[in-house]
Amino acid sequence: MLKSRRLILHRRVGETLRDKFAGTAAAEPELLAYHFTQAGMPEAAIEWWGKAGERSLERSANAEAIAHFTEAIRLTQSLPAGSSRDERELALQLALGPALMAARGYGATEVEQTYARAHELCHHLGTGPNRFAVLRGLWEYYELRARMDRAKDIADEMFAIAEQSGDRTLLLVAHDVVGDTSLWIGDLEAAVAHTQRATELYDPEQDRDLARAHGGYDPTVASRIFGAHALWYMGYPDRSLRQCHEALTFARALDHPPTLAFVSQIAMHHQLRGEALPAEKHAELALDLAQRHDFKFWLSHATISHGWAAAAQGREQGLDEIRRGIDAYRATGAELEGSVWAAMLADALLRHGRTQEALAILADAVTKASISGVRPHLAELHRLHGEALAQSGALPEEAVASFQRAVEVAHEQGAKSLEIRAAVSLARLWRDQGKVQQARELLAPVYGWFTEGFDTLDLKEAKALLEQLPI
Numbered sequence: 001m002l003k004s005r006r007l008i009l010h011r012r013v014g015e016t017l018r019d020k021f022a023g024t025a026a027a028e029p030e031l032l033a034y035h036f037t038q039a040g041m042p043e044a045a046i047e048w049w050g051k052a053g054e055r056s057l058e059r060s061a062n063a064e065a066i067a068h069f070t071e072a073i074r075l076t077q078s079l080p081a082g083s084s085r086d087e088r089e090l091a092l093q094l095a096l097g098p099a100l101m102a103a104r105g106y107g108a109t110e111v112e113q114t115y116a117r118a119h120e121l122c123h124h125l126g127t128g129p130n131r132f133a134v135l136r137g138l139w140e141y142y143e144l145r146a147r148m149d150r151a152k153d154i155a156d157e158m159f160a161i162a163e164q165s166g167d168r169t170l171l172l173v174a175h176d177v178v179g180d181t182s183l184w185i186g187d188l189e190a191a192v193a194h195t196q197r198a199t200e201l202y203d204p205e206q207d208r209d210l211a212r213a214h215g216g217y218d219p220t221v222a223s224r225i226f227g228a229h230a231l232w233y234m235g236y237p238d239r240s241l242r243q244c245h246e247a248l249t250f251a252r253a254l255d256h257p258p259t260l261a262f263v264s265q266i267a268m269h270h271q272l273r274g275e276a277l278p279a280e281k282h283a284e285l286a287l288d289l290a291q292r293h294d295f296k297f298w299l300s301h302a303t304i305s306h307g308w309a310a311a312a313q314g315r316e317q318g319l320d321e322i323r324r325g326i327d328a329y330r331a332t333g334a335e336l337e338g339s340v341w342a343a344m345l346a347d348a349l350l351r352h353g354r355t356q357e358a359l360a361i362l363a364d365a366v367t368k369a370s371i372s373g374v375r376p377h378l379a380e381l382h383r384l385h386g387e388a389l390a391q392s393g394a395l396p397e398e399a400v401a402s403f404q405r406a407v408e409v410a411h412e413q414g415a416k417s418l419e420i421r422a423a424v425s426l427a428r429l430w431r432d433q434g435k436v437q438q439a440r441e442l443l444a445p446v447y448g449w450f451t452e453g454f455d456t457l458d459l460k461e462a463k464a465l466l467e468q469l470p471i
Helices: 003-020 022-027 029-038 042-058 062-076 083-104 109-125 128-144 148-165 168-184 188-201 219-234 237-254 263-272 276-293 296-312 317-331 338-351 355-372 378-392 396-413 416-432 436-449 457-467
Strands: none
Touching: 003 022, 003 029, 022 029, 029 042, 029 062, 042 062, 042 083, 062 083, 083 109, 083 128, 083 296, 109 128, 128 148, 128 168, 148 168, 168 188, 168 219, 188 219, 219 237, 219 263, 219 416, 237 263, 263 276, 263 296, 263 338, 276 296, 296 317, 296 338, 317 338, 338 355, 338 378, 355 378, 378 396, 378 416, 396 416, 416 436, 416 457, 436 457
């Protein structure tokens, strides 16, 4: 068939589907997009590839969404240069970003490329609201890459834009972003304050679709969970666990798979608390969801937590599972939670007597945390280093130095949950050395600070040790 004849037929098929078969057009927009593409009608093709991408996103079919949006972006280059073309491409790049995050991981190179191109287009167009969304995507990338200085600068810029605009939705997202960043740089009080404010600003009726506009997941679920992590570090284990459960309930009600994938963070939260069975349960839920939707980032996340839970219950195969998960996590470009994963692996190795491996991992993790500025788990890395030194038969003074550093770092950050844990390790060592009074003077004030969480493993262990230290 002559090319000119083919073009005419493709145009007729596309127009007929559009004008007379609305049901088919709504259910299969990619079909119309294909015919308009083959007909050499880029304007119409871009419109329908965009619709196909949006429909795929709604079904969490992220690979399809990426393909549809990418084709639409390619076709924009056939349009006349100018602001109209730039606006169309910008909208498509912003739609592509969340699909890439879900499918490839938040720290994937393609994510940076997409939002960097969107940032360039924003510079040309000078559009305020879109600039905020672009910064949101860049912030996600830099934070997951553990480039905390850059992430904090972007978070602060977003907050300034939101405050200047007075827009409730932008303020909500900005509080979520600043709260999240505050957690990972170790500013726990700011993390709690900002995430709580994000939750207060959320309107369930108006904000149900925020996930698709900003980051691919619901910001109030993220705020609740990261706020819960901060509360746990600060020494409020009961409040933090309740907040995790609230986040999970809310995520299930939204019925949005990328948001529900945050159940993996709840598995990690139980690991922070040292609770293997709940960690395993939530990790299994997260594994199932991530496998069904091919969420590579969350699959790696859940694999690590599941491996720790297995190792903590005596199953040595959990060690290999943790390592596989960490490798998969890094393959997505992510580094942010590296110190937590290193602590998980080191803890599991020590439980199975593999001391030298733990020492090597901890030394590397402390160095990386110091360089990156990811600080909330730094005290635990020092504590575990002390435990590894004690287990290896090193001089007691070396273990004491690590424990003391752990206590100091935790105290400086106001991380009472890590401070009590480090104080127990150091007090136990001093008790064994006959320094009973010194051990009590260290441990008693930290334990006395707590007002909740007395049924947690850490506080039970601290209480039992105090009872062995006569006044």
